[in-house]
Amino acid sequence: MMSEASETVSEDLSAARDRIAAAYEPRLLEEAGHRLAGLLASHLARAERSENAVLPWTEPPEAVRQAAALLRDSPARGEGVPDGFARLVTGMLDRGLNLHDPRYLGHQVPASVPLAGLFDAVGSVTNQVMAIYEMGPWATAVELAMIQELGTTIGWAPGAFAGSVTHGGSLANLTGLLTARNVALHDGWDRGLSGGGATPVLLAHAEAHYSVARAAGILGLGSRQTLRVGLDSRGRMDPRRLDEELTRVRAQGRPVVAVVACACATPTGAFDPLDDIAEVCRRHEVWLHVDAAHGGAALLSDRHRHLLSGLEKADSVVWDAHKMLFVPGLCAFVLYREKEHGFDAFRQDAPYLFDPAAPGLAEYDSGVRTLECTKRAAAFGLWGVWSLFGRQLFADMVDVTFALGRAFYDKLEEADDFAALHEPQCNILVFRYVPAELREAPAERLGDFQLELRRRLIESGEFYIVPSKYEGVGALRVTIINPLTTPTHLDQLMDALRRHGRESLNG
Numbered sequence: 001m002m003s004e005a006s007e008t009v010s011e012d013l014s015a016a017r018d019r020i021a022a023a024y025e026p027r028l029l030e031e032a033g034h035r036l037a038g039l040l041a042s043h044l045a046r047a048e049r050s051e052n053a054v055l056p057w058t059e060p061p062e063a064v065r066q067a068a069a070l071l072r073d074s075p076a077r078g079e080g081v082p083d084g085f086a087r088l089v090t091g092m093l094d095r096g097l098n099l100h101d102p103r104y105l106g107h108q109v110p111a112s113v114p115l116a117g118l119f120d121a122v123g124s125v126t127n128q129v130m131a132i133y134e135m136g137p138w139a140t141a142v143e144l145a146m147i148q149e150l151g152t153t154i155g156w157a158p159g160a161f162a163g164s165v166t167h168g169g170s171l172a173n174l175t176g177l178l179t180a181r182n183v184a185l186h187d188g189w190d191r192g193l194s195g196g197g198a199t200p201v202l203l204a205h206a207e208a209h210y211s212v213a214r215a216a217g218i219l220g221l222g223s224r225q226t227l228r229v230g231l232d233s234r235g236r237m238d239p240r241r242l243d244e245e246l247t248r249v250r251a252q253g254r255p256v257v258a259v260v261a262c263a264c265a266t267p268t269g270a271f272d273p274l275d276d277i278a279e280v281c282r283r284h285e286v287w288l289h290v291d292a293a294h295g296g297a298a299l300l301s302d303r304h305r306h307l308l309s310g311l312e313k314a315d316s317v318v319w320d321a322h323k324m325l326f327v328p329g330l331c332a333f334v335l336y337r338e339k340e341h342g343f344d345a346f347r348q349d350a351p352y353l354f355d356p357a358a359p360g361l362a363e364y365d366s367g368v369r370t371l372e373c374t375k376r377a378a379a380f381g382l383w384g385v386w387s388l389f390g391r392q393l394f395a396d397m398v399d400v401t402f403a404l405g406r407a408f409y410d411k412l413e414e415a416d417d418f419a420a421l422h423e424p425q426c427n428i429l430v431f432r433y434v435p436a437e438l439r440e441a442p443a444e445r446l447g448d449f450q451l452e453l454r455r456r457l458i459e460s461g462e463f464y465i466v467p468s469k470y471e472g473v474g475a476l477r478v479t480i481i482n483p484l485t486t487p488t489h490l491d492q493l494m495d496a497l498r499r500h501g502r503e504s505l506n507g
């Protein structure tokens, strides 16, 4: 016979079970899913036609207040679940940055191929995560297949190389440089770096992404031990200066963990001369890490592949799919030319995860190759779109966006009130609006004006571009990373900058 107390508990739990069953009801998913498909499709259609603001600007505290209010007392809770769901989704869509608006020309984050998000949703709804193969068998298979596809695209022989998928380019740089550190400093993983010998260094492109110096800090090398290698007039690492710097550092007896080259560098999209850099690294017997987070995709284009000539000689390569492969974040690859280095980053025992009864399976376990233990299935979107449309779609998106970078440069060069600050090597371009009134202005005034102008522009919702600095002075920067942008949008951007610029000057 049940005691009074356990009866109460059992009644309480039956109510809990009913609520849980209602939340897990597959028909609810079906109904909400239909609503979601309709809402997303009409939102994207409006964004692609530029019907709303690119950025619906809200002051951050107000946005946080709105989100918190919905947690406490959401009107959605008083409605049927599908209606409540639709209301919340509509609110999310209304408040986000509209990357699919062709007037979005901002960060190195793309207007992603819409169906990629649906493939990712399959992984999210069924919660396919990884650490060991059996937790996410298909997620693992998909990642390894993509690693094979990208590695052979670099030019490496099938089966000879290795790689892993991480949550973003910063973590991919950290992982690749950790591998380089373990290879260069042999027992650093076990003994730490307090060996008392000469301080190890990293040599990097002078404008390498900040994640490189951050990695040096995290890896115990010290962010100040990242020596910046000078650039040529086009913003590319100068192999001659690299050679000199390596000779100098070697003469001091300092171990070199790696040389970090960029393909391309974040500020202006400059591609380093990889063939020459690889030759210098070969002579000095130094690990070459190439951050191709943005530019790796150029390998897929017949027109632009030459920019990456020599990439196949790198020891490690970072390639973000959530940049120029146009899939949603986060999906980044770190690839190693030599297969054995695929396991050199992390040397961890976790007997409860990695099954000694099936040692042959360990190479399929992502957990031995990545910082994350449980890791989101990050490559479903890329694998799905690649399988559906083939590699041509990626080549097309590179060709179209790189061509727009060039077209924008030509337009700026033709206008007497704009200054392009470099020739573009891809779809990144830094420039300034220089109205007649500011032609003779001090550099600082001209730079501050660009930043004020951008603020006005993005808060108007008309376009989205980002601030930058060029030679220490404020500037404007575009990354043309929505393949639906056209040259007409670029003309409209210039007109909008003129209009907001005049308003700013008139106070």
Ligand SMILES: Cc1ncc(COP(=O)(O)O)c(C=O)c1O
Pocket: 108, 167, 168, 169, 170, 171, 173, 209, 211, 262, 264, 265, 266, 291, 292, 293, 294, 320, 332
């Ligand atoms: C060259 C380069 N490397 C690394 C990163 C960092 O990538 P993520 O933002 O995915 O961490 C960026 C970001 O813009 C980048 O441009």
